[in-house]
Amino acid sequence: MRNIGLANPFGAPVFYEKVVSSTMDRARALTPEEGPHGTAVMADVQEAGRGRGNRKWRSNAGENLLCTILLRYERFEAVPQGITLRIGLAAALAAEGFLPPASPPVRIKWPNDIMIGPCKAAGILCEGEGGTVRAGIGVNINQTVFPEGLREKATSMALAGKTVFPDSARFALLENILGRIHRELSEEEGAWQERLLPRLYMQGRKVRFIPGAAGAAGGITGRLEGIGPQGEICILPEGGTQAALYSAGELDLSWEG
Helix, strand or coil: CEECCCCCCCCCCEEEEEEECCHHHHHHCCCCCCCCCCCEEEEEEECCCECHHHCECCCCCCCCEEEEEEEECCCHHHCCCCHHHHHHHHHHHHHHHHCCCCCCCEEEECCCEEEECCEEEEEEEEEEECCEEEEEEEECCCCCCCCCCCCCCECCHHHHHCCCCCCHHHHHHHHHHHHHHHHHHHCCCCHHHHHHHHHECCCCCEEEEEECCCCCCCCEEEEEEEECCCCCEEEEECCCCCCEEECCEEECCCCCC
């Protein structure tokens, strides 16, 4: 990997390599001296990229932003609350800034996806060990063809904005994301929630929610009320009077209420 010297408000290196198993793997291998707080690892191709629940992350070579950002804290308790959502907010705002004004709205789908209109355009995967967090970010920029099974669910900035972005957009977008993450993680606790709530996908609407790990069975229906103090999803069950907070689970987008 080589340090490509992108602007980074964390004062840390931004590494680039054409082909990696995954940027998460490469970031994990960095020592605190090699990869201090705020270090980013970027690649053109991931041979074993993955998302939540070990689902494969498929991306055409050189068309999208594939990166992992290392965030190091002295202890687990110092990790900012709602960190996945805060990083998602930063990435959503950055992507929105690159899109033409007439593009569909950019929203954050709890817990870790970014939607443009009704389709997924980006995903966030945070993994941690002690006070170290590895935030994997994948943003579809110029990809316009997706594998069967994803064609109705996935989109890209190019499709949403009806434009083609230059290759430099991947690097410019990463710079913008780094700047926004730095600001979002510096916000006072609670301020980020106020900023995120208007962008929360399906906010105030009837949803089907599946609690637990990715791929879990079962589910509940109710109204998405918002998010809790630590980034939990808040659901008012159908027919109920008391909203409940869930720290794990996912929205069932195949459900039609």
